[in-house]
Amino acid sequence: MFQLANLSGPFYLLGEGSNTVIVEDYIGTLVLNKMKGITLEESKNSYWLSVASGENWHDLVTWCMDKAIGGFENLALIPGTVGAAPIQNIGAYGVEVSAFIHSVEYYDIEEGAFVTIAGNECLFGYRNSIFKHKLQGRAFITKVNFRLPKHYSLVTHYGELASLCEPNMLDVYAKVVEIRRSKLPDPKFIGNAGSFFKNPVVAKEKATNILEHFPDAPAYPQEDGQIKFAAGWLIEQCGFKGTSLGGVQCHPKQALVLTNYKNASGSDVLTFARKISETVQSKFGICLENEVRLLGRNGLVEL
């Protein structure tokens, strides 16, 4: 693997491909990450986990639950590898993985050297990190080091989790698995990459204007004063939920997810996604960004 610098021509790192849509025939080499291994240490107040980047994320969550190590329960059943988790700072049900990342180890492809970066230097944000910007295409994450506090509060305010009565971590884990199985299409059976679009975050003045016209729009104030809108709601209001185009379907239960239900090509996916994005833009004045990585002929492309 660390002969990457010697690969002739471009290459693209792939974990399990669950956040990547290949929209054209890529001209380079796909490098598949198969690094495995988990080590666990314990101090008075914390568990310290060091996990190789090719481990499956959900298996890690389940492994922790089996050992009564809490923290990851809200992030159960998110597909993909541990190494990809910091890239977009995976999150679900009110929890983001960045809360537990102590440091990330990567191989710097340009420098040909191993580097460790502290969690607080990773510039984590909503579905965002330094690995999508300055270190994009340059860092091959080899290991993620987590600190899980022994004493913490369960996060159960979000959606259907709020209905749980005095839950423990295993109850939250089981509920998250149940909700996700009932709402999200399993990529093993129907091709999809989870949420296709990010929830858009807009300036307060713009949000106020939108809310005057659409008072029912779900809107969530952010710490920086901006307002996050639910992209699924915006898409649904434009009438796309359950509709299809060229073999691509806007999922009937979750409008944020596009599925390949009938041999759609990469360009079919792009065509439908662009149509959705343009319609949302003209109805609400909000620009939707793709959350999934779109791999084109020469590398990543934007919508």
Ligand SMILES: Cc1cc2nc3c(=O)[nH]c(=O)nc-3n(C[C@H](O)[C@H](O)[C@H](O)COP(=O)(O)OP(=O)(O)OC[C@H]3O[C@@H](n4cnc5c(N)ncnc54)[C@H](O)[C@@H]3O)c2cc1C
């Ligand atoms: C049904 C479904 C539900 C989902 N639900 C959620 C959710 O609730 N929350 C959420 O945040 N995400 C969700 N996702 C998105 C996805 O699960 C995550 O983004 C996951 O982290 C992707 O892992 P992967 O290994 O499959 O990544 P890949 O698609 O293989 O790669 C994603 C990106 O990371 C880069 N990358 C991968 N491994 C490495 C590495 N070792 N070093 C450097 N770069 C690397 C790739 O080059 C690519 O740019 C969902 C996806 C699906 C299909």
